[in-house]
Amino acid sequence: MKKRCVGFLLACVMLLGLLPMAHADAASLNATPNLNLTYEFSDSAQAGTIRYVSQLSASPNFHASYWNDYVDAAGWECYTACISMALSSVGADATPGDLGDYWNEQQYTGGDPFTTMAWDVRPYDATFLQRSFATSMDNLLSHPGSYSPPIIHLTTYSERGHYVLVAGKLSENTYLVVDPANDEPWKITIENNVATYIRHEEERTEELEMAVQYYRSAGALAQTPSAPQNVPAASIASAGHHADGTTCSSAAMTDVPAETNWAHAGIDFCISKGLMNGVSATQFNPSGDMTRAMLVTVLYRAAGEPDVSGVENVFEDLGADWYRNAVAWAYKTGVTSGVSSTRFAPSDQITREQLVSMLYRYRQLTGATPSEISALDNFWDAGRISGYAMEAMRWAVTNGLITGTASDTLSPGGAATRAQLASILMRYMSL
Numbered sequence: 001m002k003k004r005c006v007g008f009l010l011a012c013v014m015l016l017g018l019l020p021m022a023h024a025d026a027a028s029l030n031a032t033p034n035l036n037l038t039y040e041f042s043d044s045a046q047a048g049t050i051r052y053v054s055q056l057s058a059s060p061n062f063h064a065s066y067w068n069d070y071v072d073a074a075g076w077e078c079y080t081a082c083i084s085m086a087l088s089s090v091g092a093d094a095t096p097g098d099l100g101d102y103w104n105e106q107q108y109t110g111g112d113p114f115t116t117m118a119w120d121v122r123p124y125d126a127t128f129l130q131r132s133f134a135t136s137m138d139n140l141l142s143h144p145g146s147y148s149p150p151i152i153h154l155t156t157y158s159e160r161g162h163y164v165l166v167a168g169k170l171s172e173n174t175y176l177v178v179d180p181a182n183d184e185p186w187k188i189t190i191e192n193n194v195a196t197y198i199r200h201e202e203e204r205t206e207e208l209e210m211a212v213q214y215y216r217s218a219g220a221l222a223q224t225p226s227a228p229q230n231v232p233a234a235s236i237a238s239a240g241h242h243a244d245g246t247t248c249s250s251a252a253m254t255d256v257p258a259e260t261n262w263a264h265a266g267i268d269f270c271i272s273k274g275l276m277n278g279v280s281a282t283q284f285n286p287s288g289d290m291t292r293a294m295l296v297t298v299l300y301r302a303a304g305e306p307d308v309s310g311v312e313n314v315f316e317d318l319g320a321d322w323y324r325n326a327v328a329w330a331y332k333t334g335v336t337s338g339v340s341s342t343r344f345a346p347s348d349q350i351t352r353e354q355l356v357s358m359l360y361r362y363r364q365l366t367g368a369t370p371s372e373i374s375a376l377d378n379f380w381d382a383g384r385i386s387g388y389a390m391e392a393m394r395w396a397v398t399n400g401l402i403t404g405t406a407s408d409t410l411s412p413g414g415a416a417t418r419a420q421l422a423s424i425l426m427r428y429m430s431l
């Protein structure tokens, strides 16, 4: 044990020469094991550069400007700092401020921060993968600049755990760790997915969960502006028009992203067609959950709200009236058969495969024959698609209704947000 500690200290001393300090010599950092990543503060993100910003306000690496208005959160937003560093390494300029907006809005209090990240990440066309640590490291090493360093969650250090970035491989089973709550990089030993980490002189060992890694699909970030963006929706809403002079249907909604954002056109479309409404006069809640009840209501509207009087309700769990007619219609027409013979699960968040299945059945209902259907061989998780949804998924991918959450990932069981549904519906209606 003693010998091991000495070895660790020696390694730390050796690491001091590689410290990711703000003004460190980039050339020395480019030597192995740093994987051609440099660690430096910059106002603009570049693929291959980690903007390392310690959360410790006394640190020379700490830059208050990086945190925008969320500087007060810097002391505990450990995962936010990691997310931001990981994004910056694939050239996506998402600052913790952008993320902070989201956490505030959602009154985030716990759970897995990554599963609700899509909204923050998607504007930059970077998305995340959850893979084993070994696979994530393989990605990082074999595709420099395309995959971020993996973020791993060390659960034993605090109530909500501790997120660190694994930036490089030092030797077999030993890795360089950038830890926003430390002022220096550390090393971690990972063998057979078991991590041994020393922090504050405490050595702890734990089994790793899946690592999170951001991914940049080829060329997807070409239009990423170099400065933090997220143009406030209000600046567009006040004008009520798009840059080209056309009327903006979502102008009254203060939480709809700017028109340059992928989500904007779909939201405009659904509002203008009366398919979706805001959750209030000024809020669309783009990142909000899309429930099964909401989806059948949207499809019912799209179908022109046919009369359903006399249609028997077979479900025992319809708790509210606002979706009752829509569910009756959807059941009668075969758009849905419920989650069982007696349950519709109206409040469950709809999954991507449930969503495309309902759209597919609706498509068949309207008489249109599904066009050519291709295989899903390019997606590693195609085997996770439920049997009932397989044909619908093929159809949806073939017709561009949904794209992967990464170039090789379909996430059939992943949740769909209101903004995603709006985009899908827009594409669907133009088929």
Ligand SMILES: [Zn+2]
Binding pocket: 242, 247, 248, 249, 250, 251, 259, 264, 268
């Ligand atoms: Zn608009």
